[in-house]
Amino acid sequence: MIAERKDDHVRLAVEHQRGHSGRNQFDEVTFVHHALAGIDRSNVSLATTFAGIAWQAPLYINAMTGGSVNTGLINRDLAIAARETGVAIASGSVSAYLKDPSCADTFRVLREQNPHGFVLANVNATASVENARRAVDLLEADALQIHVNTAQETVMPEGDRSFSSWVPQIEKIVAAVDVPVIVKEVGNGLSHETVLLLQELGVRVADVGGRGGTDFARIENGRRELADYAFMDGWGQSTAACLLDAQGVGIPVLASGGVRNPLDVARALALGASGVGVSGGFLRTLLDGGVPALIAQISTWLDQLAALQTMLGARTPADLTRCDLLIHGQLRDFCADRGVDTWRLARRSSGLDGPTTRREANDD
Template structure:
C-alpha cells in the first residue's frame, strides 16, 4: 500500500507539472536594471554557506521520493545527476523505510551513487529520535530534513489527524541528532511566526516550501474516491511571499516551491534565501527525457545563474541581497496586509555612489 502511494505521488506530480500554466508570484518580483553594474564572470562564485553548512552551489535537488522499486530507480537517477553536477540532494520521506525496512535500498542509493555529495535525510514530525538517527545513519546524511505537511495530511485518505505533538517532537529531534536540522514545508509555506518558533526550538534552517510548485493537496485529492477536497487546492503562501514574510527572523532560510528557471533562483536569493530547491521541475525532465537530460538542464541552470549574477554585479549569492528589486501586484498586496514595507527592496544598491565605488570611476 505504501509503495503504491509513493508511485501514485510521482505519477500525479508529473501530470501536474505537465499541466502547469507557468505563472506564479515569482513573476511579481523584478530586478531594477542598472546598465553599468556588471562585473567580470571569473569573479563570480556560486558557493554559499549557512548554519555551518557549505555548498558549492546555491541550488539543490529537494525531497521527492523513495519506498518502492520504481521510486528507487528515480532516486538512483537523481543521485547520479547530483553527483555529476555537485548539487546537494534530499531524500523523500523515509516513513516507508521505517514501516518496511526491506525498501532501505530505495533510499540508500542516494549515497551509493553520490558518495562524496551533500545528502539530506528526510523524516516526518512524528518520527522518534531513534528513527531520526536511523535515517541519518542509513544515508550517512550531512543534514536532516523534518517535513511538515498538515494540509497534505488533512486531504490524504490515510493521513494523520493529530498534529499537537509535532512542536515538541521537532524540538527533541533538533537537540538529539548530530547533524544540522532543517524543517521544510512540502508546498504550503512557512509563515514568519512559524519560522520564529522553529528558531526557538533549536532548528538550524527553515526550508520555506511555498505554494507554486507541486500541490500535494491536489495530489491527495486525486487519490480520494470522491475528490471532495478540491477547495483546498492552492492553499498556503507562495515561496516569494514567505521570503518577504520572514525577513530578519534570525534563522537561515532555503527557498523551494514554484522555482521554474534560473531567474527564479536569482529572485529567491535576492529575497534572502541561502539556497534554492527544485523538485517537480527536475522530476518532469527526468521522467520525460532521462538522467542525461536532467544533468544537462542542471548544468545549464548553473551557467545561466552565473551569467545573471555577472550582469547584476553580484560576486556571490549573498550579494544578490544588495540588488534592487521591485515587488508588485498581489505580492505587494500581501506585503501591505502583513505590514511589510517593500520600498527599501528597490533602493538597496545605493545607486550611483555604489556604482562609482564598485567600478572605481570618478566621472
C-alpha cells in the first residue's frame, strides 16, 4: 500500500506540474537594475556556506520519492544528475523503508550512485530517535531533513491526526543525531514564528518550503474518493512570502516551493536563502527527457545563475542579499501586515538596510 501511494504521489505531482498556471509570488519580486553594477564573470563563485555546511552551488535537488520499484529508478536517475552537476540531493521520506526494510535499495541508490556528494536523508516529525538514526545510516547522510506537513496529513485519507508531539520529537532528534538537522515544510510555508521556534529547538537550518510549487494537499485530495477537501487548495504562504517573513531570524534558511528558473533562484537568494531546492520541475524534466535532459537543465541553470550574479555585481550567492529588491502586489500587502520593511529592501545597495529589514511591531 505504501509503494502504491508513493507511485500515486509521483503521478499526481507530475500532472500538477503540467497543469500549473506557471505564475506565483516570485513574480512579485523584481531587482532594481543598476546599469554599472556588473563585475567580471571570472570573479563570480557559486559556492555557499551555511551552518557549517559547504556546497559548491546554492542549488539542490529537494526531497521527492522512494519506496517502490518505480521510485527507486527515479532516485537512481536523480542521484546520477546530482553527481554529474555537483549539487546536493535529498531523499524522499524514508518512512517506507522504516516500515519495510525490503525497499531500502530504492533509497540507498542515492548514495550508491553519488558516493561523494552531499546527501540528505528525510524523515517525518513523528520518527523515533532510533529511526532518525537509521535513516542517516541508510544513506550515510550528511544531514537530516525532518519534514512537517500538517496540511498534507489533514487531507491524506490515512494521514496523521495528532500533531502535538511534533515539537518535542524534533527537539529529541536534534539532540540525538550526529549530523545537522534541517526542518522543511512540504509546500505550505514556515512562518517567522515557526522558524524562531525551530531555532529554540536547536535546529540548524529551516527550509521554508512555501506555496507555489507542488501542492501536496491538492494531491492528497486527488486520492480521496469524493475529493472533498478542494477548499484546502493554496493553503499557506508562498516561498517568497516566507523568505520575507524570515527576515532577521537567527538561523540560515533554505528556499523551496515554486522555483521555476534561475531568476527565481536569484530572487530567493536575494531574499535571504542560503540555498534553493527544486523538486517538481526537475522531476518533470527527468520523466520527459531522461537523465541527460536533467543534467543539461541543472548545468544551464547554474551557468545562468552565475550570469545573473555577474550582471548584479554579486561575487557570491550571499552577496545577492545586498541587491535592491522591489516588492509588488499581494506580496507587498503581506509585508505590510507582517511588518517587513520593503523600503529598506529597495535601498540595500546604498547601505540603508541596517541590521534587519523587519520592523518591530511597535514601530511607526
